[in-house]
Amino acid sequence: MDAKGIIYGETALDQLMQWLHASGQPQELEAVIEQYLQLLRELVMEAQA
Structure with a gap:
């Protein structure tokens, strides 16, 4: 796994909990x-955008 591909931020699970x-x-x-x-x-x- 390439660490450059990791994106930090809010996840769908975080948004679902909100x-x-x-x-x-x-x-x-x-x-x-x-x-x-x-x-x-x-x-x-x-x-993708």
Whole structure:
């Protein structure tokens, strides 16, 4: 593994935790998974740009 390829910053998991906290109430597992996948898509699109 090349250390030059490591990018530090906020991860999708960090963003998911913020989303859950901001919602202020429990979420269905399906909603959590959908949100996580959306966050991952956005991060991939940013990385490819």
